[in-house]
Amino acid sequence: MKLYYFxxxxxxxxxxxxxxxxxxxxxTEILNIRAGEHRTxxxxxxxxxxxxxxxxxxxxxxxxxxxxxxxxxxxxxxxPNLFGLDSKEQALVLMWHDIAMFExxxxxxxxxxxxxxxxxxxxxxxxxxxxxxxxxxxxxxxRITTFFDxxxxxxxxxxxLAIERYTYADLATYIYLEFAQRVTGKxxxxxxxxxxxxxxxxSKRPAVTAIxx
Amino acid sequence: MKLYYFxxxxxxxxxxxxxxxxxxxxxTEILNIRAGEHRTxxxxxxxxxxxxxxxxxxxxxxxxxxxxxxxxxxxxxxxPNLFGLDSKEQALVLMWHDIAMFExxxxxxxxxxxxxxxxxxxxxxxxxxxxxxxxxxxxxxxRITTFFDxxxxxxxxxxxLAIERYTYADLATYIYLEFAQRVTGKxxxxxxxxxxxxxxxxSKRPAVTAIxx
Numbered sequence: 001m002k003l004y005y006f007x008x009x010x011x012x013x014x015x016x017x018x019x020x021x022x023x024x025x026x027x028t029e030i031l032n033i034r035a036g037e038h039r040t041x042x043x044x045x046x047x048x049x050x051x052x053x054x055x056x057x058x059x060x061x062x063x064x065x066x067x068x069x070x071x072x073x074x075x076x077x078x079x080p081n082l083f084g085l086d087s088k089e090q091a092l093v094l095m096w097h098d099i100a101m102f103e104x105x106x107x108x109x110x111x112x113x114x115x116x117x118x119x120x121x122x123x124x125x126x127x128x129x130x131x132x133x134x135x136x137x138x139x140x141x142x143r144i145t146t147f148f149d150x151x152x153x154x155x156x157x158x159x160x161l162a163i164e165r166y167t168y169a170d171l172a173t174y175i176y177l178e179f180a181q182r183v184t185g186k187x188x189x190x191x192x193x194x195x196x197x198x199x200x201x202x203s204k205r206p207a208v209t210a211i212x213x
Numbered sequence: 214m215k216l217y218y219f220x221x222x223x224x225x226x227x228x229x230x231x232x233x234x235x236x237x238x239x240x241t242e243i244l245n246i247r248a249g250e251h252r253t254x255x256x257x258x259x260x261x262x263x264x265x266x267x268x269x270x271x272x273x274x275x276x277x278x279x280x281x282x283x284x285x286x287x288x289x290x291x292x293p294n295l296f297g298l299d300s301k302e303q304a305l306v307l308m309w310h311d312i313a314m315f316e317x318x319x320x321x322x323x324x325x326x327x328x329x330x331x332x333x334x335x336x337x338x339x340x341x342x343x344x345x346x347x348x349x350x351x352x353x354x355x356r357i358t359t360f361f362d363x364x365x366x367x368x369x370x371x372x373x374l375a376i377e378r379y380t381y382a383d384l385a386t387y388i389y390l391e392f393a394q395r396v397t398g399k400x401x402x403x404x405x406x407x408x409x410x411x412x413x414x415x416s417k418r419p420a421v422t423a424i425x426x
Contacts, residue, residue, distance in 0.1 A: 049312075061301060068308035075300030087288030088274060095281035099262075103339075106319075126316075128359050135346045146341050 003028045003069075004046070004054040006038070007211065010105065010179040011066045012053040014172050018070045020207035021171065022077050026055075039127075050127050067097065070168060082168045092162040096154075096169035100161075103150065104176040107143025110136040112183045144180045148188050148195060151177075155194035166202070174202045216241045216282075217259070217267040219251070220424065223318065223392040224279045225266040227385050231283045233420035234384065235290050239268075252340075263340050280310065283381060295381045305375040309367075309382035313374075316363065317389040320356025323349040325396045357393045361401050361408060364390075368407035379415070387415045 003019075003026050006012045019026060031037040031052060038050055047054045047062055055063040055072065063069050074083045084090035113123045114136040121129035123136070151173060154161055162169040177199060181188055189196035202208060216232075216239050219225045232239060244250040244265060251263055260267045260275055268276040268285065276282050287296045297303035326336045327349040334342035336349070364386060367374055375382040390412060394401055402409035415421060 057301065061305070063304045063308055065308045065311040067311055068304045071307050072300050072304035075303060087285050088270065090288060091276045091281045091285035092274070094284055095276055095278045098278040098280055124356070126359075128355075130352060130355070133346060133348045133352070135348070139343060139346070142341075142343070143337070146339075 001026055001058055002056045004038075004043070004052055004056075005030055006033045006052050009033050009052065010108065010175050011051070013179075013211075014066045014175045015053045015055075015069050016211055017171055017175060017207060018073065018082065018168065020211050021080065021082060021205075022073060023207075024073065024077060044127070048127065051125050066172075067101075074168075082166075082171065084163065084167060089163050089167075093167045093169050096162040096167075097172050099150070100147070100169065100173045100176055103143065104147040104173065104180070107140045107147060108176060108180050108183055109140070111140030111144060111180075114140070141184060144184060144188075148177065148180070148192060152192040152195045155198050160198070166205070170198070170202060174199060174208075214239055214271055215269045217251075217256070217265055217269075218243055219246045219265050222246050222265065223321065223388050224264070226392075226424075227279045227388045228266045228268075228282050229424055230384055230388060230420060231286065231295065231381065233424050234293065234295060234418075235286060236420075237286065237290060257340070261340065264338050279385075280314075287381075295379075295384065297376065297380060302376050302380075306380045306382050309375040309380075310385050312363070313360070313382065313386045313389055316356065317360040317386065317393070320353045320360060321389060321393050321396055322353070324353030324357060324393075327353070354397060357397060357401075361390065361393070361405060365405040365408045368411050373411070379418070383411070383415060387412060387421075 003015070005016060005028050007016055007030070031043060033052060037043070038052055044050060046056065047064060049064055051064060053064075053066060053069055055069045057063065063072055071083065084093045112118060114132045114134060121131055123132045124130040151161065158164065160166055160170050161173060177188060177195070189199065216228070218229060218241050220229055220243070244256060246265060250256070251265055257263060259269065260277060262277055264277060266277075266279060266282055268282045270276065276285055284296065297306045325331060327345045327347060331345075334344055336345045337343040364374065371377065373379055373383050374386060390401060390408070402412065
């Protein structure tokens with residue numbers, strides 16, 4: 001098994017934190033996305049989609065998409081449980097994870113990838129060039145704000161997002177929160193007291209401090 | 214248990230086809246999205262996110278997001294299996310489903326929701342208004358084409374998307390294909406022979422003909 005990884009981008013970082021929470025030791029090759037190390041012919045032979053993370057299984061099967069990788073590792077290593085124990089818990093974890101992906105992560109992606117400093121024609125991940133659309137910078141910021149307002153409302157009624165303990169939904173959302181603050185330069189804790197309390201609790205988890213940069 | 218549903222939008226339609234494949238009988242209320250029946254105070258009390266589909270469990274828990282709903286129904290009704298039998302199969306199904314969501318569905322959404330005929334300030338789903346960005350119409354079409362080119366390449370090496378039998382990944386992609394053709398007015402089978410063959414096989418499934426409009 002081998003993981004292709006980069007700690008500075010949110011999707012691979014989610015899988016890195018998941019592995020840290022599970023206490024797993026997986027052979028890893030870091031490809032620096034900022035230096036374009038994932039956009040080479042060599043890596044395209046492994047994964048033509050040119051995204052990270054990628055988990056290559058011992059039989060050569062290539063698993064992309066962070067949810068699929070984390071779910072695979074959960075099935076192979078059930079403890080500690082991060083995807084829910086019964087069908088209802090699992091549904092709530094998948095639900096909050098998809099909300100975080102569609103309402104949080106996509107906003108962060110719009111904000112980051114359409115900015116002049118990101119570089120042209122990479123407004124979407126992958127091998128096909130997509131031109132930047134400057135109007136998406138502002139829309140991305142609005143999506144980020146809207147998402148963390150929703151998380152704040154949810155955390156005013158529950159200690160964690162999906163169920164009453166830490167799950168993959170919290171893990172993903174925490175990575176997005178950290179990344180959103182870095183990308184926007186804004187303090188998202190400001191005037192969101194439940195979010196701030198939740199983030200502080202997560203920041204103190206041993207698995208989180210172990211992967212801190 | 215109760216399902217809030219609309220057959221004319223791809224996310225609820227995926228769950229409708231999933232229920233048809235499973236042979237389940239679930240009490241259902243149709244809310245006509247085109248007539249705005251999901252944007253009412255009454256429905257907001259059930260689901261403030263104002264999206265469909267929503268599955269309300271007998272204990273009142275509200276499951277949104279089509280993947281979460283389908284996964285719940287799969288856990289409660291394991292046969293026929295549509296999410297994979299072991300950890301590797303499940304990872305490949307989730308992987309191709311997420312590829313279809315991010316590379317297919319989001320393109321369809323951009324193409325549809327930024328068009329003048331869709332109506333203003335609903336460029337993204339949910340209760341918060343987002344203005345249309347006309348440049349996303351063309352980008353959405355390019356994403357759709359890019360996605361179905363990728364599906365064509367995959368189907369040139371495999372009879373189905375994730376594993377060598379029909380799964381939720383095929384189900385979702387088939388719904389997106391049908392919807393993309395309706396939204397763009399383009400024949401996506403043209404010059405994609407493996408896609409055409411795959412779609413013809415799926416179109417003849419009893420569960421598909423049972424939900425045809």
